[in-house]
Amino acid sequence: MSATRVADYDSVAAGYDRRYQIHDYGGVRDTLVGFVGDAAAVLEVGCGTGHWLAALEKTRVRRRRSFLAGIEPSAEMIARARGATAAHLVRARAEALPWRDETFDRVCCVNALHHFSDRARVFAEARRILKPGGGLLTIGKDPHAERDSWWVYDYFPETVEIDRQRFGRVRDLRGEIALAGFAWTESFEADRIEGLMSATEALDTGVVDRAYTSQLTVLSHEEFDAGVARVRAANAAAGGELRLAADFHLYATIGWIA
Numbered sequence: 001m002s003a004t005r006v007a008d009y010d011s012v013a014a015g016y017d018r019r020y021q022i023h024d025y026g027g028v029r030d031t032l033v034g035f036v037g038d039a040a041a042v043l044e045v046g047c048g049t050g051h052w053l054a055a056l057e058k059t060r061v062r063r064r065r066s067f068l069a070g071i072e073p074s075a076e077m078i079a080r081a082r083g084a085t086a087a088h089l090v091r092a093r094a095e096a097l098p099w100r101d102e103t104f105d106r107v108c109c110v111n112a113l114h115h116f117s118d119r120a121r122v123f124a125e126a127r128r129i130l131k132p133g134g135g136l137l138t139i140g141k142d143p144h145a146e147r148d149s150w151w152v153y154d155y156f157p158e159t160v161e162i163d164r165q166r167f168g169r170v171r172d173l174r175g176e177i178a179l180a181g182f183a184w185t186e187s188f189e190a191d192r193i194e195g196l197m198s199a200t201e202a203l204d205t206g207v208v209d210r211a212y213t214s215q216l217t218v219l220s221h222e223e224f225d226a227g228v229a230r231v232r233a234a235n236a237a238a239g240g241e242l243r244l245a246a247d248f249h250l251y252a253t254i255g256w257i258a
Contacts, residue, residue, distance in 0.1 A: 005162050005218030007115060009048070013076035015211030016049055022207065023246075027191025028052075028139055031252050032108060033059045035137045039105035043129070044070040045094045045122070046112025050081030057085060069104075071097065095121040102131045109138040111250070114166040115214070119173075123180035127257065136177065136255045139190050141248060144169045148248035152215050155234070156227035159215040173253045182255030190252035199235040199242035203228075207244075 009016070029052075036042050036056060047053055047070030056068060069088040072078040078091050092098050094109070094116045107126045116122050126136045141148070143163040153160050168176070174185040202208050208231055210216045216224060235242040 005166070007214040007217040009074035009214075009217075010076040012211035012217050013049065013074065013080055015206060015209060016077070016080075017051060018206065018209075018212060020051055022197070023193050023195060025191060025193070027189075028110060028250060029055055031139065031190040032056065032110060032137065035108065035135065035252075035254065036106050041067040041104045041131075042069070042106045042108070043097075043099075043104045044087075045097075045107060045109045045126070046115060047072045047081055047087075047089070048074075048077050048112070050084035050087070050089070052108075052110050053081070053085040053087040057087070067104075095125060097125045097129055099129045101128050103129045105131055105134050107134070107136045109136075111140055113138045113140050113168075113173075114163075119168060119176055120180065123177050123182075123255070126255075127181045130257055132257055134257050136182065137252060138173065138254075139250055139252050141167055142170045142251050143167055145249070150246050150248050151231075151244035152213060155230045156216060156219060156223065158219060158223050162218060163215060170251045170253055174255075177253065177255035180255070181257075183258035185253065185255045187251055187253040189249055191250040193246055193248050193250065195246045196243045197246075199231055199238075199244050200240055202244050203231065203235070 032052060033056065042056065044053055050070065053068060053070050070081065071090050071092040072081060073091060073093050075091060078089055081089055090098055095118050107130060113119065130136065141163065143160065170187045174187055177185050197207065208228055210224060
Protein backbone atom coordinates (compact mmCIF):
# COMPACT_ATOMS: atom_id res chain seq x y z
CA MET A 1 0.00 0.00 0.00
CA SER A 2 1.35 3.44 -0.91
CA ALA A 3 1.78 6.23 1.62
CA THR A 4 -1.31 8.25 2.47
CA ARG A 5 -1.65 11.34 0.27
CA VAL A 6 -1.95 14.67 2.09
CA ALA A 7 -3.83 17.61 0.58
CA ASP A 8 -2.12 21.02 0.65
CA TYR A 9 -5.08 23.26 1.36
CA ASP A 10 -3.00 26.42 1.57
CA SER A 11 -2.35 26.06 -2.16
CA VAL A 12 -5.99 25.53 -3.20
CA ALA A 13 -7.90 27.72 -0.73
CA ALA A 14 -8.75 30.37 -3.34
CA GLY A 15 -10.76 27.94 -5.48
CA TYR A 16 -12.13 25.67 -2.77
CA ASP A 17 -15.67 27.10 -2.60
CA ARG A 18 -16.36 26.48 -6.29
CA ARG A 19 -17.91 23.14 -5.28
CA TYR A 20 -20.73 24.99 -3.52
CA GLN A 21 -21.53 26.88 -6.71
CA ILE A 22 -21.90 23.63 -8.63
CA HIS A 23 -23.74 21.41 -6.12
CA ASP A 24 -26.31 22.41 -3.52
CA TYR A 25 -25.37 19.94 -0.77
CA GLY A 26 -28.89 20.38 0.59
CA GLY A 27 -28.91 17.02 2.34
CA VAL A 28 -25.66 17.83 4.12
CA ARG A 29 -27.03 21.20 5.20
CA ASP A 30 -30.29 19.72 6.51
CA THR A 31 -28.45 16.94 8.36
CA LEU A 32 -26.04 19.40 9.96
CA VAL A 33 -28.73 21.88 10.97
CA GLY A 34 -30.94 19.12 12.38
CA PHE A 35 -28.07 17.65 14.36
CA VAL A 36 -27.00 20.98 15.86
CA GLY A 37 -30.52 22.18 16.66
CA ASP A 38 -30.43 24.83 19.35
CA ALA A 39 -27.31 23.49 21.07
CA ALA A 40 -25.54 26.27 22.94
CA ALA A 41 -21.92 25.37 22.15
CA VAL A 42 -20.96 23.92 18.75
CA LEU A 43 -17.55 23.14 17.25
CA GLU A 44 -16.81 22.34 13.61
CA VAL A 45 -13.61 20.35 13.21
CA GLY A 46 -11.89 21.03 9.89
CA CYS A 47 -14.01 24.09 9.11
CA GLY A 48 -12.13 25.03 5.92
CA THR A 49 -13.34 28.32 4.46
CA GLY A 50 -16.19 28.58 6.99
CA HIS A 51 -18.97 27.58 4.59
CA TRP A 52 -20.82 25.34 7.04
CA LEU A 53 -20.28 27.63 10.02
CA ALA A 54 -21.86 30.43 7.98
CA ALA A 55 -24.77 28.12 7.12
CA LEU A 56 -25.30 27.39 10.80
CA GLU A 57 -25.24 31.09 11.63
CA LYS A 58 -28.10 31.67 9.18
CA THR A 59 -30.33 28.97 10.64
CA ARG A 60 -29.48 28.70 14.33
CA VAL A 61 -31.89 30.12 16.88
CA ARG A 62 -30.16 33.06 18.50
CA ARG A 63 -29.76 32.48 22.22
CA ARG A 64 -27.85 33.92 25.13
CA ARG A 65 -24.40 32.52 25.87
CA SER A 66 -24.25 30.65 22.57
CA PHE A 67 -20.80 29.73 21.23
CA LEU A 68 -20.01 28.68 17.67
CA ALA A 69 -16.40 27.74 16.91
CA GLY A 70 -14.26 26.14 14.23
CA ILE A 71 -10.76 24.71 13.98
CA GLU A 72 -8.68 24.37 10.82
CA PRO A 73 -4.95 23.65 10.33
CA SER A 74 -4.58 25.51 7.01
CA ALA A 75 -3.62 29.18 7.43
CA GLU A 76 -5.05 30.16 4.03
CA MET A 77 -8.34 28.36 4.61
CA ILE A 78 -8.87 29.88 8.03
CA ALA A 79 -8.02 33.34 6.68
CA ARG A 80 -10.87 32.94 4.21
CA ALA A 81 -13.15 31.61 6.94
CA ARG A 82 -12.63 34.81 8.92
CA GLY A 83 -14.30 36.68 6.08
CA ALA A 84 -17.25 34.28 5.92
CA THR A 85 -18.28 33.72 9.53
CA ALA A 86 -18.30 35.44 12.92
CA ALA A 87 -17.60 32.11 14.66
CA HIS A 88 -14.58 31.80 16.95
CA LEU A 89 -11.83 30.36 14.72
CA VAL A 90 -8.64 28.66 15.86
CA ARG A 91 -5.80 27.26 13.80
CA ALA A 92 -5.39 23.81 15.32
CA ARG A 93 -5.43 20.09 14.60
CA ALA A 94 -8.35 17.74 15.21
CA GLU A 95 -6.09 15.36 17.12
CA ALA A 96 -5.29 18.02 19.75
CA LEU A 97 -8.28 20.26 20.35
CA PRO A 98 -7.41 23.40 22.37
CA TRP A 99 -10.40 23.30 24.74
CA ARG A 100 -11.07 21.97 28.21
CA ASP A 101 -13.10 18.85 28.94
CA GLU A 102 -16.88 19.13 28.53
CA THR A 103 -16.89 22.44 26.66
CA PHE A 104 -19.24 21.69 23.73
CA ASP A 105 -22.72 20.27 23.19
CA ARG A 106 -22.09 19.29 19.57
CA VAL A 107 -19.00 18.54 17.48
CA CYS A 108 -19.34 18.23 13.70
CA CYS A 109 -16.99 17.37 10.87
CA VAL A 110 -18.15 17.75 7.25
CA ASN A 111 -16.06 16.17 4.48
CA ALA A 112 -12.87 16.48 6.50
CA LEU A 113 -12.38 13.28 8.52
CA HIS A 114 -10.37 11.63 5.74
CA HIS A 115 -7.70 14.32 6.08
CA PHE A 116 -6.88 13.57 9.72
CA SER A 117 -3.91 11.36 10.53
CA ASP A 118 -5.40 9.51 13.53
CA ARG A 119 -9.17 8.95 13.55
CA ALA A 120 -9.10 7.23 16.93
CA ARG A 121 -7.45 10.28 18.45
CA VAL A 122 -9.92 12.60 16.74
CA PHE A 123 -12.87 10.67 18.20
CA ALA A 124 -11.23 10.56 21.64
CA GLU A 125 -10.69 14.32 21.56
CA ALA A 126 -14.31 14.89 20.52
CA ARG A 127 -15.47 12.69 23.38
CA ARG A 128 -13.28 14.62 25.83
CA ILE A 129 -14.60 18.07 24.96
CA LEU A 130 -18.27 17.06 24.75
CA LYS A 131 -20.63 17.58 27.64
CA PRO A 132 -22.86 14.75 28.93
CA GLY A 133 -25.65 14.23 26.41
CA GLY A 134 -23.51 15.71 23.66
CA GLY A 135 -23.11 14.41 20.12
CA LEU A 136 -20.55 14.00 17.36
CA LEU A 137 -21.46 14.12 13.65
CA THR A 138 -19.19 13.29 10.74
CA ILE A 139 -20.26 13.39 7.08
CA GLY A 140 -18.26 11.94 4.21
CA LYS A 141 -17.94 9.45 1.37
CA ASP A 142 -17.60 5.68 1.65
CA PRO A 143 -15.77 4.52 -1.49
CA HIS A 144 -15.71 0.98 -0.09
CA ALA A 145 -19.48 0.73 -0.70
CA GLU A 146 -18.79 0.98 -4.46
CA ARG A 147 -21.99 2.90 -5.11
CA ASP A 148 -20.42 6.01 -6.62
CA SER A 149 -20.06 7.04 -10.26
CA TRP A 150 -17.92 10.13 -10.67
CA TRP A 151 -15.96 11.67 -13.50
CA VAL A 152 -13.03 12.25 -11.12
CA TYR A 153 -12.73 8.48 -10.63
CA ASP A 154 -13.23 7.85 -14.37
CA TYR A 155 -10.54 10.15 -15.72
CA PHE A 156 -8.16 10.23 -12.76
CA PRO A 157 -8.14 6.50 -11.86
CA GLU A 158 -5.47 6.85 -9.14
CA THR A 159 -8.06 8.65 -7.00
CA VAL A 160 -10.09 5.47 -6.47
CA GLU A 161 -7.39 3.66 -4.48
CA ILE A 162 -6.33 6.89 -2.76
CA ASP A 163 -9.88 7.32 -1.46
CA ARG A 164 -10.08 3.72 -0.30
CA GLN A 165 -7.01 4.40 1.82
CA ARG A 166 -8.20 7.75 3.16
CA PHE A 167 -11.86 7.04 3.90
CA GLY A 168 -13.03 4.58 6.52
CA ARG A 169 -16.00 2.30 5.96
CA VAL A 170 -19.12 3.71 7.59
CA ARG A 171 -19.55 0.59 9.70
CA ASP A 172 -15.94 0.91 10.88
CA LEU A 173 -16.51 4.55 11.86
CA ARG A 174 -19.43 3.50 14.07
CA GLY A 175 -17.20 0.98 15.83
CA GLU A 176 -14.35 3.46 16.27
CA ILE A 177 -16.70 6.08 17.71
CA ALA A 178 -18.11 3.52 20.15
CA LEU A 179 -14.58 2.56 21.23
CA ALA A 180 -13.90 6.24 21.96
CA GLY A 181 -16.55 6.13 24.67
CA PHE A 182 -19.78 7.09 22.92
CA ALA A 183 -22.81 5.23 24.23
CA TRP A 184 -24.73 4.97 20.97
CA THR A 185 -23.93 5.35 17.28
CA GLU A 186 -25.94 5.50 14.07
CA SER A 187 -25.33 6.14 10.39
CA PHE A 188 -27.46 6.99 7.35
CA GLU A 189 -27.21 8.48 3.88
CA ALA A 190 -27.20 12.25 4.26
CA ASP A 191 -26.98 13.35 0.63
CA ARG A 192 -26.71 12.17 -2.94
CA ILE A 193 -24.75 14.48 -5.21
CA GLU A 194 -25.84 14.26 -8.84
CA GLY A 195 -25.03 16.38 -11.85
CA LEU A 196 -23.90 16.64 -15.46
CA MET A 197 -21.51 19.28 -16.71
CA SER A 198 -20.11 20.00 -20.13
CA ALA A 199 -16.47 18.91 -20.23
CA THR A 200 -15.66 22.00 -22.29
CA GLU A 201 -17.18 24.22 -19.62
CA ALA A 202 -15.47 22.29 -16.84
CA LEU A 203 -12.09 22.70 -18.51
CA ASP A 204 -12.65 26.38 -19.26
CA THR A 205 -13.99 27.41 -15.84
CA GLY A 206 -11.53 25.62 -13.59
CA VAL A 207 -13.67 22.69 -12.46
CA VAL A 208 -11.06 20.28 -13.79
CA ASP A 209 -8.59 21.82 -11.38
CA ARG A 210 -6.66 20.77 -8.29
CA ALA A 211 -8.66 23.14 -6.10
CA TYR A 212 -12.01 21.59 -7.01
CA THR A 213 -11.70 18.54 -4.76
CA SER A 214 -9.01 16.97 -2.59
CA GLN A 215 -9.05 13.88 -4.79
CA LEU A 216 -7.32 16.02 -7.42
CA THR A 217 -5.28 18.05 -4.96
CA VAL A 218 -3.34 15.01 -3.74
CA LEU A 219 -2.34 13.75 -7.19
CA SER A 220 1.19 14.19 -8.46
CA HIS A 221 1.67 16.68 -11.30
CA GLU A 222 2.11 13.80 -13.71
CA GLU A 223 -1.05 12.01 -12.56
CA PHE A 224 -3.12 15.19 -12.73
CA ASP A 225 -1.84 16.19 -16.17
CA ALA A 226 -2.52 12.68 -17.51
CA GLY A 227 -6.10 12.88 -16.24
CA VAL A 228 -6.66 16.28 -17.85
CA ALA A 229 -5.33 14.83 -21.11
CA ARG A 230 -7.85 11.97 -20.83
CA VAL A 231 -10.71 14.44 -20.40
CA ARG A 232 -9.55 16.51 -23.37
CA ALA A 233 -9.15 13.43 -25.58
CA ALA A 234 -12.58 12.05 -24.64
CA ASN A 235 -14.15 15.45 -25.25
CA ALA A 236 -12.50 15.72 -28.67
CA ALA A 237 -13.69 12.22 -29.56
CA ALA A 238 -17.23 13.29 -28.60
CA GLY A 239 -17.06 16.36 -30.82
CA GLY A 240 -16.86 18.68 -27.83
CA GLU A 241 -20.12 17.30 -26.42
CA LEU A 242 -18.74 15.18 -23.57
CA ARG A 243 -20.64 15.44 -20.29
CA LEU A 244 -18.90 14.84 -16.97
CA ALA A 245 -21.20 12.92 -14.63
CA ALA A 246 -21.31 12.98 -10.84
CA ASP A 247 -23.46 10.58 -8.83
CA PHE A 248 -22.06 9.88 -5.38
CA HIS A 249 -23.31 9.46 -1.84
CA LEU A 250 -22.41 11.15 1.43
CA TYR A 251 -23.05 9.37 4.72
CA ALA A 252 -23.63 10.75 8.19
CA THR A 253 -22.28 8.93 11.23
CA ILE A 254 -23.34 10.13 14.67
CA GLY A 255 -22.22 9.24 18.18
CA TRP A 256 -24.05 10.24 21.35
CA ILE A 257 -22.80 10.47 24.91
CA ALA A 258 -25.03 9.19 27.68
